[in-house]
Amino acid sequence: MNPTGYTLDFVIPAGATGPTGATGPAPALTIGTVTTGAPGSQASVTITPIIN
Numbered sequence: 001m002n003p004t005g006y007t008l009d010f011v012i013p014a015g016a017t018g019p020t021g022a023t024g025p026a027p028a029l030t031i032g033t034v035t036t037g038a039p040g041s042q043a044s045v046t047i048t049p050i051i052n
Helices: none
Strands: 029-035 044-049
């Protein structure tokens, strides 16, 4: 169970860079622990939102 309720699930793509999308306000986040494994395996990242 994720105590913050946030999940970041993404894949780092390979290939050419695509077009730039629209911009908006950037969220404020603190990146904590990053744990990686063998190539091709999933990584684990602790992210905490900064609420002002």
